[in-house]
Amino acid sequence: MFRDAWLIAGKDLRIEMRSRVGLNQIVPFAVTVLVLFAFALDTDQEALRTYAPGLFWVTVLLAALLAIGRSFAVDLADGAADRLLLSGIDPISVFGGKAAAIAVQLVVLEVLLGAGVVLLFDVTVHRYGLLVCAGLAAAAGVATAGTLYGALVAGLGVRETLLPLLLLPVVAPVLIGATRAFQDAFGVAGAEGWAWLGLLAGFAAIYGVFGAFSYGALLEEA
């Protein structure tokens, strides 16, 4: 099962490495959003520093929508999704592999955006351990929920507009938890960052289990 998941994740990541859509389009888009936030909040460096965790995670969620949409668009082309279904690979492995590939892309995005936030918004990191753990757990949560909803809307003519409507309210707890954890890690607000990490991990676990078991039914119809 893990070998198959590894194969699927490898396939998706290789496609991304070769097409460079993520690096050439999604990352610049995310950086643009950060710049727009700075324009919206004026030249007030203090406000930017205070709200940096929230702005960072909103940007990650917006970019994640693109990454998830892309992950399923790739499978739709040339009937790749049908062949994947016919390959006999367990849907749980397909789910795990696709979620892992999206999570890896999100982590790369977070690293690049994190550097952007440090440079542009002038924040300093106080707790690296918390930052890394919260970043990983939030990426896992968004990736598992995103893979579930991505499969649900894949193949629909309205998937680009439907995915944000379905996914964003669902990942609201990730936004809250990750923002609070990062506030603690950046030292901009007194939040119990490690407690929030529990929420993020719980979210990822629930969606991981739910997604893995309902994925077979969703794949058949896509």
Next chain:
Amino acid sequence: MTTATTESTGTGDGIPATTSSRATKVLGWLTLAGFAVLVALAFAWVPEDTRITEQGDVVGQFDAVRLMFVHVPSAILAYTGFGLTFLASLAYVRWRTDWWDMMAHASAEIGVVFGVLTLVTGSIWGRPTWQTWWEWGDVRLVTTLVMVLVFVGYLAVRRIPADAVVQARRSAVIALVGAVNIVIVNRSVDWWENRTLHQQSTLIARKIRDETLFTLSFSFAVGMVLFAWLLLHRFRMAYLQRQIEELEVDEALAERRAEAGMSETQGGRP
């Protein structure tokens, strides 16, 4: 209410001509009468909410308390609707029948209507009482908003034309995930801002006046009758919709057969 005559469906295949029945008529009249009594009680019988503090100041919700008789039942009906959607979706996953799928759809639609009504009336009530239209620190408020958004997404999915089985399966997954998500949202918002403006113990601590309590209970009863009336009509409408769709498929098949030079009697009805 909605009617679909047998003439408009083009057949007389035993499809009901209307969503109305004796039961819905009784429920409809009960709702109307109950609502009239509720308005009379809320405006003529229940006194405005005031109390005098130790310093001699007059405080309270004043006339805004009357909004509670719409706001609180709406909230309960919204949660009932979403709860029923969750249960019906669970039942669909177990038994895979159209009946449960239509029940999930009907109750979700009613849940969204009352969810929006809850948010609107709560906001109007909050302005004079809390001096704000919206309070982000309130757990129930934020949870209800997210819940309504999740089920608006659910209804959007239901509007996408698709094979009935695919549609039902897809919708059931969204409803189940959405319902589980409500618990996570509720917990996270609670931890996010661990305070609430809602009066937690008004009913339990008997701080509420007898007239207000009676009217509030009466509004629950009227609300439940209204819910049953709406649910019956909406469910039957979904049923009629499916019947029409099936007839349309039959007609389209018959036309294709006719085009191919086969009469329906030769080919037989599918």
